[in-house]
Amino acid sequence: MSDAKKQATIVEIARMANTSTATVSRVLSGTNYPVSPRLRTAVEKAAAEMNYVPNAIGQTLKFGKSNDIGVIIPNFTNPFYMQLISGIETICRQREYNPIFCSSNNSEAQEAANIELLRRKCVDGLIISSISQNPQNITESLKLHKNIVLFDQETTFDNCDYVSFDFEQGGILITNYLLEMGHRHIAFLTAPLEKRASRKSLYLGFQQAMANFAEATKEVLVSCDVQIDDYKIWEYENGRELARCFAKLSPRPTAIFVYNDATAISVMSQLNVLGIKVPEDVSVVGFDNILMSEYSNPPLTTVLQPAFETGAMATKIILDKIEGKNKANCQIKLRPELIVRDSVRDIR
Amino acid sequence: MSDAKKQATIVEIARMANTSTATVSRVLSGTNYPVSPRLRTAVEKAAAEMNYVPNAIGQTLKFGKSNDIGVIIPNFTNPFYMQLISGIETICRQREYNPIFCSSNNSEAQEAANIELLRRKCVDGLIISSISQNPQNITESLKLHKNIVLFDQETTFDNCDYVSFDFEQGGILITNYLLEMGHRHIAFLTAPLEKRASRKSLYLGFQQAMANFAEATKEVLVSCDVQIDDYKIWEYENGRELARCFAKLSPRPTAIFVYNDATAISVMSQLNVLGIKVPEDVSVVGFDNILMSEYSNPPLTTVLQPAFETGAMATKIILDKIEGKNKANCQIKLRPELIVRDSVRDIR
């Protein structure tokens, strides 16, 4: 039980193979430093027998490099972030790095704690989607990290790499689609805007599209936004609450723009419970194109935000920076793409 | 840019505060060892000025304890595991441990690599859902870890703690429900059974319930199982394929038992595409009760497998073991609970 649990070190291997720790290290760390075949096999045999694996802590201390990448996301339960995590992990493993995932649970304090924790753990780089809009203290502590790539947002501090997404353009794109389909009275359902820059941009895009259309057509448009303040980490619960708020609106808008897919699917479900049919009575669009949105009923019209690719790109950028392959700044802004399914009714 | 990035160590702090590293350590590691107020403030000031955080690598090497918990799950994109991860992270943070999440991507080789990686990183404990049914090599390498808790499965090696779930009973529970509702011809849709012990148990429960019912009523039951072999990590794609296979079945079963919710939702969606209505034409049940299953259309009848709680319990057990609070074996088997929604038609 408790006998084999103590990890063997090069000292034990050296003793067993009747040689020095230096020789053991030379053999086991795979250098091409010359070692006699006799000692080499003796070391390999001893290592295998003792189930030796090199202690990464010792190596990190020696090299000043952990091969760990810190990742901070808002929460684990949103399917969008699952995809993103998956992209990050895939690239990390390919290149023999190890991601350390932390969620900030929509708490600035937790985010700050994570940033510090990852610095203590000597991560070689940090990939982060900040939940806060660059307050001074967060920015300062972020700057203490060696390599940073932001995603989901751009930033206020200079020269910081990011893989972002054109939320505003995405908002315009899908709002224009609703307008094209004849909708003139649209509700925007969202979690608190001030918490995330991306949400604000999305809302801006919505307003922009509405204003542009009104300007061009001289038509009178009506928009309203429903925002819940005590919003939950689990998007599904927010959707229920948002749908209830929506149902009280009078006169009732003909279309709903929900700030993300997970919430939109929940909104549709709750509307169904309330006897409001989608898309017959009201049209719904989401944002993200999570995997599930293809399988909702009705399948959700939305905007594609490439989660896996965002994670993969952010990881490639940070690993290239760490390995000195890329000194240039990488500020990437991915373009939105409209995904038309069946949740919007043409009311022209 | 590159000036402030080098982390300050106690050596720099000591130099700046005109004292020794020993004193710096005494102040900053929060011991109650007596230090003069003068030096104390000098050290604190220097540390703050240099944005000092203790290097966790150094501490780990010193203490022989990393405060890291390794976690290996089959994949990141199944919503069930998201919940589970969330439970693990919540407890870890509360007790000041740090989870390191790895996915084995349904690959035994990757699982083995992860087990070794986490040993190299000196995790204090390992929480794992093995994708393989305890082959010798995996079992042996697992045993090299100090503290192990399995979830999602029991195990073949003795005295190993686990937080499992009574899959067989769950399978019986929901199959009985289908039988009660008058279904006599039921299809079992699944990913490869041999890959996961839990799936096998679930299937066993299904068969058991069918056999028991036939025995008791002398009725003739028909069951068939559809299994796809080149199955994808993304459950949603499997569902599509499984639904297509199901549609070809003749005569067509009146009910479908899908091995998990994510796949079941996708199956329902694809059935809809194929013009087969749920539950009018065919009834569908899932397994897990992922968050989304409440919002599918129709809302999915399923069995509750408490993901967040499983993660939280497994974590509590392993942390108690690490801290020596609990020497006893913990072998916990959670009970299933039927969640009736609207995806099953009563055809009696």
Added chain:
DNA sequence: CTGTTAGCGCATTCAT
């Protein structure tokens, strides 16, 4: 080819 040793950052024992 092989072995001895220093040093990465930290906490702690021992001496003062």
Added chain:
DNA sequence: ATGAATGCGCTAACAG
């Protein structure tokens, strides 16, 4: 109350 020195596991510089 303070500081010098040691060792955790590892690699590499250096000496042989």
